[in-house]
Amino acid sequence: MKQIVILFVFLSIIFIEKDYNILDINNFWLRIKIINIIFYKGVCMQSHAALEYDYSVAKLFTYTTILFGFLGMLIGTLIAAQLAFPELNYLMGEYGTFSRLRPLHTNIVIYGFTVSGVFATFYYSAQRVLKVSMAESRFLMFVGKLQFVLYVILALAMVASLLMGFSSSKEYAEMEWPLDILTVLVWVLWGVAMFGLIGMRREKSLYISLWYFIACFLGVAMLYLFNNMEVPTYFASGGLGSVMHSVSMYAGTNDALVQWWWGHNAVAFVFTVPIIAMIYYFLPKESGQAIYSYKLSLLSFWGLMFVYLWAGSHHLLWSTVPDWMQSMGSVFSVVLILPSWGSAINMLLTMKGEWNQLTENPLIKFMVLASTFYMLSTLEGPIQAIKSVNAIAHFTDWIPGHVHDGVLGWVAFMVMASLFHMAPRMYKREIYSKKLMEAQFWLQITAVVLYFTSMWIAGITQGMMWRAVDEYGNLMYSFIDTVAVLNPYYTIRALAGVLYLTGFLMFAYNMYKTMTASRKLEAEPQFRSPMA
Amino acid sequence: MFHWLEKNPFFFAVGVFVVIAFAGLIEILPNFAEASRPVVGLKPYTVLELAGKNIYKKDHCIACHSQLIRPFKAETDRYGQYSLSGEYAYDRPFLWGSKRTGPDLHRVGNYRTTDWHENHMWDPKSVVPQSIMPAYKHYFTNIADIETAYAEAVTVKKVFRTPYGDEFKPTKEAWEAHKPSVLAEAKAIVDDMKNKDVKEAVANGQIPEIVALIAYLNRLK
Numbered sequence: 001m002k003q004i005v006i007l008f009v010f011l012s013i014i015f016i017e018k019d020y021n022i023l024d025i026n027n028f029w030l031r032i033k034i035i036n037i038i039f040y041k042g043v044c045m046q047s048h049a050a051l052e053y054d055y056s057v058a059k060l061f062t063y064t065t066i067l068f069g070f071l072g073m074l075i076g077t078l079i080a081a082q083l084a085f086p087e088l089n090y091l092m093g094e095y096g097t098f099s100r101l102r103p104l105h106t107n108i109v110i111y112g113f114t115v116s117g118v119f120a121t122f123y124y125s126a127q128r129v130l131k132v133s134m135a136e137s138r139f140l141m142f143v144g145k146l147q148f149v150l151y152v153i154l155a156l157a158m159v160a161s162l163l164m165g166f167s168s169s170k171e172y173a174e175m176e177w178p179l180d181i182l183t184v185l186v187w188v189l190w191g192v193a194m195f196g197l198i199g200m201r202r203e204k205s206l207y208i209s210l211w212y213f214i215a216c217f218l219g220v221a222m223l224y225l226f227n228n229m230e231v232p233t234y235f236a237s238g239g240l241g242s243v244m245h246s247v248s249m250y251a252g253t254n255d256a257l258v259q260w261w262w263g264h265n266a267v268a269f270v271f272t273v274p275i276i277a278m279i280y281y282f283l284p285k286e287s288g289q290a291i292y293s294y295k296l297s298l299l300s301f302w303g304l305m306f307v308y309l310w311a312g313s314h315h316l317l318w319s320t321v322p323d324w325m326q327s328m329g330s331v332f333s334v335v336l337i338l339p340s341w342g343s344a345i346n347m348l349l350t351m352k353g354e355w356n357q358l359t360e361n362p363l364i365k366f367m368v369l370a371s372t373f374y375m376l377s378t379l380e381g382p383i384q385a386i387k388s389v390n391a392i393a394h395f396t397d398w399i400p401g402h403v404h405d406g407v408l409g410w411v412a413f414m415v416m417a418s419l420f421h422m423a424p425r426m427y428k429r430e431i432y433s434k435k436l437m438e439a440q441f442w443l444q445i446t447a448v449v450l451y452f453t454s455m456w457i458a459g460i461t462q463g464m465m466w467r468a469v470d471e472y473g474n475l476m477y478s479f480i481d482t483v484a485v486l487n488p489y490y491t492i493r494a495l496a497g498v499l500y501l502t503g504f505l506m507f508a509y510n511m512y513k514t515m516t517a518s519r520k521l522e523a524e525p526q527f528r529s530p531m532a
Numbered sequence: 533m534f535h536w537l538e539k540n541p542f543f544f545a546v547g548v549f550v551v552i553a554f555a556g557l558i559e560i561l562p563n564f565a566e567a568s569r570p571v572v573g574l575k576p577y578t579v580l581e582l583a584g585k586n587i588y589k590k591d592h593c594i595a596c597h598s599q600l601i602r603p604f605k606a607e608t609d610r611y612g613q614y615s616l617s618g619e620y621a622y623d624r625p626f627l628w629g630s631k632r633t634g635p636d637l638h639r640v641g642n643y644r645t646t647d648w649h650e651n652h653m654w655d656p657k658s659v660v661p662q663s664i665m666p667a668y669k670h671y672f673t674n675i676a677d678i679e680t681a682y683a684e685a686v687t688v689k690k691v692f693r694t695p696y697g698d699e700f701k702p703t704k705e706a707w708e709a710h711k712p713s714v715l716a717e718a719k720a721i722v723d724d725m726k727n728k729d730v731k732e733a734v735a736n737g738q739i740p741e742i743v744a745l746i747a748y749l750n751r752l753k
Binding site: 090098099231239248250251252255310325329391468474479484 | 553555559590595598603609616626627631662664665666681688704
């Protein structure tokens with residue numbers, strides 16, 4: 001196994017280095033091509049002067065992004081506080097316990113906040129990179145709006161059913177079978193809109209963001225279908241019991257494997273792939289810089305597609321899954337650093353020579369920080385996937401810590417930055433307040449740092465205490481000792497939650513004011529978003 | 533090739549799909565070919581235990597409790613024999629969990645008793661003073677959904693050939709005929725409990741959630 005890793009690392013480094021050289025010497029035309037794709041509108045303004053993009057669907061999904069973002073983070077903050085102050089479990093009777101609310105938190109931030117953000121940015125950017133307007137096709141407009149309506153119904157049904165306790169108890173796939181069917185419908189409609197727009201396109205080459213949106217669509221579709229295969233007991237038993245109840249098609253270890261194939265790759269195809277789509281579009285647009293390297297984008301895209309799926313079994317290290325699968329998961333997790341860092345480095349190098357923008361434009365700050373957190377969390381993940389590290393880290397708070405430096409620092413930052421960039425173009429008004437944005441940035445950075453540092457310490461402390469033995473080889477601590485010791489860290493984490501939520505409220509207020517009360521713009525801003 | 537793909541969305545999508553599906557083929561299929569076989573002596577869950585398992589699912593106990601003992605001395609000392617694949621052969625879905633805010637429960641039936649669970653679910657601090665687990669007092673009044681559990685047993689027998697007896701048939705009559713044995717199992721548990729409301733409910737032919745949950749937890753060995 002070791003040799004395979006070394007070989008992979010070796011080959012990839014050669015590829016990247018070669019890439020740099022070629023680019024410096026004779027790859028100029030590729031850059032021109034990228035510039036053309038991204039800034040086509042600017043270059044060919046006259047020929048397409050009549051093309052007005054239609055943002056009605058993007059706007060609708062913007063509203064749900066903000067709404068579900070607030071709701072999901074509010075519940076997240078509450079359950080974080082419950083671990084530090086258990087009395088908070090009794091606010092809503094049986095519906096308010098940590099156990100009932102935790103899936104609500106994860107589902108709302110994944111399927112409410114993030115997926116809304118993905119749809120909003122897709123309906124905004126796909127028109128632009130394809131050079132077609134949603135208004136050109138009544139059918140696609142209908143599909144987009146229908147998708148939104150069904151999506152809202154689905155999201156509300158999800159919240160209600162999880163609160164009531166209808167859950168298949170597979171993490172991030174808790175929704176019961178009727179909702180699964182609705183999910184498939186929403187997803188298919190998105191696919192129709194996506195390939196419909198692509199079919200009408202004027203720009204022949206698909207821009208990088210679209211690669212990632214297509215991958216998001218296909219990956220989630222495949223994984224979701226397989227993992228949610230279940231038999232409704234009501235129909236199989238001739239009408240006995242609850243209609244909502246179902247049993248998984250897979251049992252035990254098989255089920256675990258399919259579940260984490262899904263679970264890990266939900267992280268890939270919801271929290272990574274479409275967010276990379278966003279940064280590939282919005283960072284060049286906001287900064288006025290072309291993407292640094294086309295070849296690096298190629299390498300990281302196809303690399304990510306190939307490698308990510310293998311890594312799912314790193315969630316099952318030391319379990320009853322066959323050993324060779326665990327090793328595969330471990331090795332490919334380490335290999336995964338390459339395509340992940342490929343994208344992130346491509347983003348950072350896109351800002352080469354333009355770092356002054358970081359001080360002038362808070363939006364650039366959000367995006368650069370997002371890609372930095374992406375690097376941090378894609379390094380941390382592989383470290384946790386090493387078997388010996390995993391033996392300590394698994395089952396501890398280090399794992400939620402890792403997840404949250406990814407989702408708070410990378411996903412949510414990128415989604416908020418994208419919506420900030422879209423707002424002046426969609427509503428034809430400047431961003432309401434730069435100062436508020438700056439304050440939000442620093443508040444949320446503080447929150448993320450407090451969150452992951454406290455969880456790192458908590459996780460490693462608990463992992464070490466579980467295995468600590470005295471001089472005679474007996475366990476040193478009872479389980480409850482290892483819980484009691486975590487109280488200060490849980491308190492810090494709850495505080496971090498409050499800070500991040502406050503930052504999100506500042507974002508929501510800023511967006512609301514931008515939509516309603518900000519100064520109107522005469523023309524669409526070219527690059528940097530205007531802000532007061 | 534890549535330039536060509538980027539101009540041909542259909543083939544691009546096919547290419548992406550093949551690349552992402554590849555790992556699943558290699559990693560997942562072999563494991564399915566060799567589906568989980570039960571360890572010797574493993575019995576399917578009784579209807580009451582299934583009802584308890586559904587409460588475990590409904591309230592998302594996996595958010596804080598694992599059911600997977602890893603092969604380390606520290607874990608086998610604390611929880612008992614490490615877990616074997618065949619022990620989960622009737623678990624649909626698997627309930628390993630991914631976080632231990634509370635201890636592992638895979639063999640909790642070996643070292644906790646009915647009355648311990650009764651006290652603990654009513655008020656965790658009464659048995660573990662520093663516990664941060666919430667109390668689940670509503671389990672003592674909410675009635676467990678036994679019919680759905682029976683429907684599940686019938687379903688897995690029919691679809692996955694889980695070895696339940698011939699009396700498990702998908703009809704109302706078969707369910708009515710099976711009811712008394714579930715109640716008898718519940719009564720055996722309630723004999724070790726002290727809560728009056730629970731005793732009264734079972735005497736009236738209804739099974740509160742706590743009884744089903746304890747049946748399930750006692751079964752985890």
